[in-house]
Amino acid sequence: MGASLKDVAQLAGVSVKTVSNVVNNYPHVTPGMRERVQRAIDELGYRPNLTARHLRKGRTGIIALAVPELGNPYFAELAGAVIDAAARHDYTVLMDHTAGQREKEVLVTQGFRAHVIDGLILSPIELETSDLLGRRDDAPLVLLGEREYDAPYDQIAIDNVAAARTAVRHLTGLGRRRIAFIGARREMARRPAHLRLRGWREELSEAGLPCGEDLVAATDGYGRWDGAAAMNALLDRGERPDAIFAYNDLMALGAMRALVERGLRVPQDVSVVGFDDVEEGRFSTIALTTVSPDKQAIARLAVERVVGRLTGAPQMSPERIQPGYTLIARESTSPPAA
Amino acid sequence: MGASLKDVAQLAGVSVKTVSNVVNNYPHVTPGMRERVQRAIDELGYRPNLTARHLRKGRTGIIALAVPELGNPYFAELAGAVIDAAARHDYTVLMDHTAGQREKEVLVTQGFRAHVIDGLILSPIELETSDLLGRRDDAPLVLLGEREYDAPYDQIAIDNVAAARTAVRHLTGLGRRRIAFIGARREMARRPAHLRLRGWREELSEAGLPCGEDLVAATDGYGRWDGAAAMNALLDRGERPDAIFAYNDLMALGAMRALVERGLRVPQDVSVVGFDDVEEGRFSTIALTTVSPDKQAIARLAVERVVGRLTGAPQMSPERIQPGYTLIARESTSPPAA
Numbered sequence: 001m002g003a004s005l006k007d008v009a010q011l012a013g014v015s016v017k018t019v020s021n022v023v024n025n026y027p028h029v030t031p032g033m034r035e036r037v038q039r040a041i042d043e044l045g046y047r048p049n050l051t052a053r054h055l056r057k058g059r060t061g062i063i064a065l066a067v068p069e070l071g072n073p074y075f076a077e078l079a080g081a082v083i084d085a086a087a088r089h090d091y092t093v094l095m096d097h098t099a100g101q102r103e104k105e106v107l108v109t110q111g112f113r114a115h116v117i118d119g120l121i122l123s124p125i126e127l128e129t130s131d132l133l134g135r136r137d138d139a140p141l142v143l144l145g146e147r148e149y150d151a152p153y154d155q156i157a158i159d160n161v162a163a164a165r166t167a168v169r170h171l172t173g174l175g176r177r178r179i180a181f182i183g184a185r186r187e188m189a190r191r192p193a194h195l196r197l198r199g200w201r202e203e204l205s206e207a208g209l210p211c212g213e214d215l216v217a218a219t220d221g222y223g224r225w226d227g228a229a230a231m232n233a234l235l236d237r238g239e240r241p242d243a244i245f246a247y248n249d250l251m252a253l254g255a256m257r258a259l260v261e262r263g264l265r266v267p268q269d270v271s272v273v274g275f276d277d278v279e280e281g282r283f284s285t286i287a288l289t290t291v292s293p294d295k296q297a298i299a300r301l302a303v304e305r306v307v308g309r310l311t312g313a314p315q316m317s318p319e320r321i322q323p324g325y326t327l328i329a330r331e332s333t334s335p336p337a338a
Numbered sequence: 339m340g341a342s343l344k345d346v347a348q349l350a351g352v353s354v355k356t357v358s359n360v361v362n363n364y365p366h367v368t369p370g371m372r373e374r375v376q377r378a379i380d381e382l383g384y385r386p387n388l389t390a391r392h393l394r395k396g397r398t399g400i401i402a403l404a405v406p407e408l409g410n411p412y413f414a415e416l417a418g419a420v421i422d423a424a425a426r427h428d429y430t431v432l433m434d435h436t437a438g439q440r441e442k443e444v445l446v447t448q449g450f451r452a453h454v455i456d457g458l459i460l461s462p463i464e465l466e467t468s469d470l471l472g473r474r475d476d477a478p479l480v481l482l483g484e485r486e487y488d489a490p491y492d493q494i495a496i497d498n499v500a501a502a503r504t505a506v507r508h509l510t511g512l513g514r515r516r517i518a519f520i521g522a523r524r525e526m527a528r529r530p531a532h533l534r535l536r537g538w539r540e541e542l543s544e545a546g547l548p549c550g551e552d553l554v555a556a557t558d559g560y561g562r563w564d565g566a567a568a569m570n571a572l573l574d575r576g577e578r579p580d581a582i583f584a585y586n587d588l589m590a591l592g593a594m595r596a597l598v599e600r601g602l603r604v605p606q607d608v609s610v611v612g613f614d615d616v617e618e619g620r621f622s623t624i625a626l627t628t629v630s631p632d633k634q635a636i637a638r639l640a641v642e643r644v645v646g647r648l649t650g651a652p653q654m655s656p657e658r659i660q661p662g663y664t665l666i667a668r669e670s671t672s673p674p675a676a
Contacts, residue, residue, distance in 0.1 A: 003474075045448070045474070062432065064456065072618065076414035080407065083435060092454070094400065095433035097421060110383070118432070136341075136383070183565040201526040257621045280581065281411065283595045283625035299673065 003044035006286075012040035016206025049258050063091050063306055064117045066108045068100035071277040072222065072250060073122070074085045074295075081299030082121065089127030089307045100222075111137025119306035140309035142302045146195050151316045158293045158325045164199025165243050165275045166327050167291050172207050174333060176243035176271055179204060180215040182230045182255055183222065183247020189274075196275065202243055215241060219251065221333060242270060243333075249274035249281045249290055256286060256332065274330040287330035297323035340554040341382035350378035370432060399645055401429050402455045406438035406463050410560065411616040412590060412633075413461070416482075419637030420459065427645045429456075438463030438560075447477025454676060457644035478647035480640045484533050485590025490656045492643045496631045496663040503630050504665050505611045507584050510545050514581035514609055517542060520568045520593055521560065521585020532614065538583055558584065565592025571598060580608060581671075584601045587612035587619045587628055594624060594670065608669040624666035635661035 005023070009016045014037060021029050022037040029037075040046075052063040065082050067075040075097075083093045094117060105127040108120065119140040124147055132151035135141070142182045149155060171179050181200045187265035197216070214237060217230035227246060231254070234241055246252035253273030258264050266272055267284050273280055277292030301321050309314065352375060359367050360375040367375075378384075398650070403420050405413040413435075421431045432455060434443040443465040446458065457478040462485055470489035473479070475509045480492045487493060509517050519538045535554070542549035551577060555568035565584060569592070572579055584590035590612030594604050604610055604624050612619055615630030639659050646654065 060454065070414045070421070071410070071411070071418050073409070073411055073414065073618075076408045076411065080432065080435060083408070083433065093433060095421065095431060097418060107626050116398065134429070151603065224617060229622070251623055253618070255625065256623075260623050279562060280411075280591070280618045283591055285595065285598050 001117070001296040003046040005046070007044055008037065010047045012037045023130070026060045027112075053330040055174060059118045059310065060116055061091055062094050063303065064096055064108070064120045066096040066098050066105070066120065066122045068222070069097050070095065072248075073280060074250075074276040077278060078081060078123075078295050078299060082186070082293050082303060085094065085299045086307075090301060091307065094236045098122075098125070102126035102128070102131070106131045109135050109141060111139055118310055121243040121302045121306060122220060140306045142305045144302060146319075148195070154318050154321070156298055156301050156321045156323065156335040158298075159201065159322050160195035161199040161292070163275070163291045163325045163327075164196040164245070165203040166325075167275065168200050169239070169290070170327055170329065170333065171245065171271055171273060172203070172209065172283060174243075174271060177209055177242045178215065178239065178241040179209065179243040179245060180217060180234050180241035181245055181247075182217045182227055182234070184220055185253050196247055213273055214238075222248055222250060224250050224254035227251030229254075231255035231258035232262075240270070244272045246272065246274050249276040249278045249288060252288055252290070252331070252332075253281065253284060256288070267331065267333050271325075274332075284329070286332050289330045289333040290328055292328050293325045294323040319338065341384040343384070343468070345382055346375065346378045346384045349382060350375050355546075357557070358602040370419045374631060386655055397456045397648065398454055399429055400432050400455050401641065402432045402434055402458045404434040404436050404443070404460045405460065406461065406560070407435050408433065410620060412586065412588075412614040413457075414624055415616060416461075416633050416637060419633050420641060423641040424636045427641060429641070433657050436460075440464035440466070440469070443676070444469045446500045447473050447475070447479060456648050459640045459644060478644045482636060482640060482642045486533070486658075492640075492656050492659070494636055494639050494643070494659045494661065496636075497660050498533035499537040499540065499611070499664045501629045502534040502581070502583070503541040503666075505613065506538050506541040508665055508667065508671065509581040509583065509609055509611060510547065512581075512609060515547055515585060516577065516579045517547065517581040518579035519583055519585075520565055520572070521557055521589050521670065527583060534585055535604070539566075552576075557585075557589065562588050562592035562595070565589030567592075567597035569593035570600075574603075578608070582608060582610045584610065584612050586625060587616045589615040590626055590628070590670075591619065591622060594622070594626070605669065605671050613668075615666060620638065620668070624670050627671040628666055630666050631663045632661040 005019050009019045017036055022034050039313050063086055065079060070076055079095060086093050099107060103126045106124055108284055117139060121142045121144060123144040129149045129151050132149055132153060142156060143149060146160050150182035170180060176301055181197055184194050184197055187228050201211045217234050219226035219230050227250060244255050253274050256272050259270055264270055273286050274290040277290045281290050301323060343354050344483045346358045357375050359417060360372050401424055403417060417433060424431050436446060443462045455477060459482060461482040467487045467489050470487055470491060478496060481487060482494050484498050519535055522532050522535055539549045541545055541579050555572050557564035557568050567587060569631050582593050584593055590610050594610050597604055597608055602608055612626050612628040615628045619626030639661060666670055
């Protein structure tokens with residue numbers, strides 16, 4: 001075990017209170033005393049214990065971040081940003097993944113780790129508003145992601161309808177006319193809550209372009225395999241789409257792979273737009289056009305809301321906060337340079 | 339807050355001890371009593387608190403996993419596997435990333451979160467053996483990754499020299515003669531501890547093929563950008579390599595992107611092999627040949643060693659454990675089907 005405050009006090013021949021004053025940078029410690037204590041600190045390799053500070057305030061210093069899956073680089077990149085943002089507030093992050101299962105998401109919101117965590121950031125997939133209204137745990141909860149809830153919790157998400165419309169408008173602006181939508185779990189495809197699908201439909205409908213069910217390929221999950229399978233299903237259905245708007249980058253990348261395997265060219269035969277701006281899309285052999293949510297802002301805002309409620313303003317009213325996004329056009333929607 | 343054991347006992351009209359007996363599935367509880375308690379449990383939504391159980395044993399139920407970066411999908415996939423393996427032992431995982439900085443890695447091993455975690459799984463980059471020998475914290479520590487240490491801790495890693503030789507042999511078997519190595523931080527490229535580089539050199543040397551410094555492209559980091567920059571540097575150096583063995587998949591994918599941008603064909607002009615088998619390599623437009631470490635086994639073994647020391651055998655001697663690996667040949671080392 002490391003040295004304690006007491007060990008430092010003993011070695012320096014001063015009181016524990018004096019060591020504490022030095023460690024906490026309190027004033028009225030003489031420079032000589034400060035140096036004497038610092039020498040003992042260095043010699044013993046003592047490090048002030050942030051955890052202990054949190055514990056004195058009845059906190060653990062841990063925020064949980066629950067995402068559907070770490071294997072999706074969007075969530076991995078987001079997790080990295082949350083860990084960094086939390087560190088700036090002396091918080092550490094306990095990671096959990098829910099596999100997007102409602103049961104697991106409910107468990108997380110109900111505080112099954114209430115003794116370990118001070119607050120929770122959750123990116124739900126199947127959680128329902130009723131699950132949230134039945135919540136008994138009082139640890140601060142911040143919700144991320146595409147779903148919207150009628151519940152008194154902070155929700156941080158970009159404007160998904162507007163972002164989807166921007167992506168589709170990019171494709172119609174290129175002259176594309178049969179723009180298919182890939183993604184969303186099968187059982188959710190008809191829900192109004194599916195904001196990116198709604199944006200796709202609204203934009204096409206206003207442009208007078210087809211947006212029927214034959215152009216929607218639902219999937220079982222959110223991965224590369226799902227995107228490839230959905231692309232193949234669309235190609236097997238009959239009239240070929242000339243563009244794809246995918247729910248996320250992973251599905252877009254899977255769809256591109258399927259197109260190439262079927263001998264079709266991206267972007268000449270089929271343009272492809274994803275969503276998330278994961279780094280791999282920048283480096284794929286055909287670089288992927290995508291909607292880029294401001295992940296740094298999402299992470300920072302989520303941590304600030306949790307920490308704000310813990311340290312200062314537990315009564316502040318829940319807010320919906322919309323960070324920004326940008327469309328990043330790359331090779332998958334324009335011919336590569338000659 | 340959720341219901342307590344006491345709430346359940348009150349509602350059921352029984353003693354706390356009886357509720358505890360039911361929750362813990364102890365025998366000598368009559369079926370009638372069991373049902374009565376279960377009804378109260380259901381009504382109150384009570385969940386037995388695993389954390390509390392751990393706390394009674396002086397533990398927190400948390401294992402920390404510290405990796406260089408979650409943005410690298412290898413570590414994200416590994417983290418998912420560790421979280422699942424830990425859950426099977428009723429442990430949760432606290433994630434941390436070190437950015438591969440020695441200072442951060444030392445801090446992690448010295449137990450700056452000793453009050454919060456029961457054990458630690460660390461994948462170090464710059465940590466030195468001397469750092470480990472100076473460790474004072476007594477929480478179980480398991481080391482992952484390519485570096486080897488002369489220190490009394492469990493170390494779990496595939497045979498990196500043999501795996502690198504397998505990858506290079508795959509390339510020589512295809513008739514490749516100028517096989518370059520991409521990766522490893524600049525300041526580490528000359529270290530004998532760099533096992534994958536050593537495997538590359540040994541295999542080429544035995545085959546009588548060039549393995550001089552002009553075929554080694556060191557990098558500042560381990561990402562896609564680094565791989566692309568290293569590939570461009572190799573191409574600018576003069577005689578073109580006809581194959582690339584990259585330290586990891588991300589760098590291999592970056593190198594492929596750079597090759598395509600320079601008008602070279604993969605695999606016809608340059609074959610490429612990576613390391614890690616991250617899912618994105620399977621779906622890249624040119625699917626990536628790679629060394630696939632058994633990530634599930636690595637995660638399972640790491641958790642088992644930590645939990646084993648916590649629950650049963652703290653005195654078991656430290657071991658080096660080598661999980662398996664396989665070479666997965668894909669399009670980047672063979673012409674695509676016509």
